[in-house]
Amino acid sequence: xxxxxxxxxxxxxxxxxxxxxxxxxxxxxxxxxxxxxxxxxxxxxxxxxxxxxxxxxxxxxxxxxxxxxxxxxxxxxxxxxxxxxxxxxxxxxxxxxxxxxxxxxxxxxxxxxxxxxxxxxxxxxxxxxxxxxxxxxxxxxxxxxxxxxxxxxxxxxxxxxxxxxxxxxxxxxxxxxxxxxxxxxxxxxxxxxxxxxxxxxxxxxxxxxxxxxxxxxxxxxxxxxxxxxxxxxxxxxxxxxxxxxxxxxxxxxxxxxxxxxxxxxxxxxxxxxxxxxxxxxxxxxxxxxxxxxxxxxxxxxxxxxxxxxxxxxxxxxx
Numbered sequence: 001x002x003x004x005x006x007x008x009x010x011x012x013x014x015x016x017x018x019x020x021x022x023x024x025x026x027x028x029x030x031x032x033x034x035x036x037x038x039x040x041x042x043x044x045x046x047x048x049x050x051x052x053x054x055x056x057x058x059x060x061x062x063x064x065x066x067x068x069x070x071x072x073x074x075x076x077x078x079x080x081x082x083x084x085x086x087x088x089x090x091x092x093x094x095x096x097x098x099x100x101x102x103x104x105x106x107x108x109x110x111x112x113x114x115x116x117x118x119x120x121x122x123x124x125x126x127x128x129x130x131x132x133x134x135x136x137x138x139x140x141x142x143x144x145x146x147x148x149x150x151x152x153x154x155x156x157x158x159x160x161x162x163x164x165x166x167x168x169x170x171x172x173x174x175x176x177x178x179x180x181x182x183x184x185x186x187x188x189x190x191x192x193x194x195x196x197x198x199x200x201x202x203x204x205x206x207x208x209x210x211x212x213x214x215x216x217x218x219x220x221x222x223x224x225x226x227x228x229x230x231x232x233x234x235x236x237x238x239x240x241x242x243x244x245x246x247x248x249x250x251x252x253x254x255x256x257x258x259x260x261x262x263x264x265x266x267x268x269x270x271x272x273x274x275x276x277x278x279x280x281x282x283x284x285x286x287x288x289x290x291x292x293x294x295x296x297x298x299x300x301x302x303x304x305x306x307x308x309x310x311x312x313x314x315x316x317x318x
Contacts, residue, residue, distance in 0.1 A: 006143045007115065008088040010126075010152075017122045018115035019090070021143075021161060025109060030219050079145055090161075092137040092152065101136060101151060105164045112152070112159040123159065130154035136162075194251040201258035233292070257281025279308045287311065 004020030034043035047056050063079075064071035114123040130136065130153060137152035149164040174180060187195075218232075225232045257280045279287065287307040291299040296310050 004113075005110070006141075008090055008141070010090050010092070010112070012092040012126065012137060015122060015126075017119045017126070019112050019123075019159075020115050022111040022113065024111050024160065028213065028216060030216055076145070090139050090141040090150070090152075092139045094138055095130075095133070095135040096138050096151075098134050098136050098153065101164075104170055106151070107163040107165055110161040110163075112161050127154045127157065127159050130159075191248060191251065194248070194255060198251060198255050198258060201255055253280035279311055 002022050004022055006021040008019065008021075009016050010019045035041060036043060047058075047061065048054060049056055063074045063076070065074065114120055126137075139150050139152065140147055141150065142148070149166055151162045151164055153160050153162060222232050257278050279290075282290070284304040284307065287304060288299060290311055291302070291307050294311065294314050296307075296314060299307065299310070302310065
């Protein structure tokens with residue numbers, strides 16, 4: 001069984017229940033060591049005194065806040081002393097409608113469990129009440145020297161805790177992202193209708209098991225190939241941007257491709273034979289994969305249109 005990353009008391013009103021918080025997700029990112037080029041020598045990070053260059057042990061390190069040329073020293077124990085609830089209480093301030101919490105605020109997810117069977121009834125009561133009301137408990141608590149804003153939710157019969165970004169951590173997209181369309185930007189009724197038809201035609205059922213980390217797989221394959229002294233084919237070039245002039249035609253061809261027959265896969269793409277209308281709905285990456293499977297020469301230098309034409313000629317010749 002996993003060990004809790006935090007334990008404390010969950011409190012709402014005059015009701016409280018001891019809980020443990022458990023990590024809900026794993027990261028499968030492949031990690032590389034840093035080596036000096038031309039050697040097998042590891043590169044390591046060290047804590048050193050920048051004045052003397054000597055190593056400093058963790059027990060000799062304190063926190064210092066720069067006030068503009070002068071440091072105010074703070075001991076870790078002093079931070080624990082001022083933590084709200086001494087870092088052991090998760091007190092719910094209130095219950096918000098889940099639909100009102102913008103997804104951009106959500107960060108990490110944790111599972112909550114009662115610390116003992118004798119607290120199962122209180123735990124179940126809160127979980128089921130949240131599920132029936134579609135609300136989330138909003139609270140703050142301190143963990144590992146940092147205060148978190150959190151939302152407590154009911155999901156599939158258990159309580160989950162989602163850390164949230166603070167309001168001042170959310171950037172204004174209108175200030176951060178250039179070239180966003182203005183609210184007055186016009187789209188024709190025909191373009192809007194076809195875009196909606198395309199979205200409907202590409203509709204899928206949400207199935208997270210149907211997706212996997214293909215980049216991680218390719219990195220693993222690269223490592224194995226280099227270990228065996230083999231070479232690996234370079235990745236396909238990214239898809240080209242759609243010209244505004246050709247937008248209507250691109251939408252029409254995409255709809256035809258999406259409706260072109262064959263059972264839809266989990267990613268919402270047709271499994272039809274590579275007729276031209278079906279090829280039009282594929283990305284350049286997918287076209288390149290088909291060209292590689294078909295053994296089309298010169299495919300690495302082709303643009304999207306050339307890949308479609310080459311695959312079409314190959315299908316007609318067959």
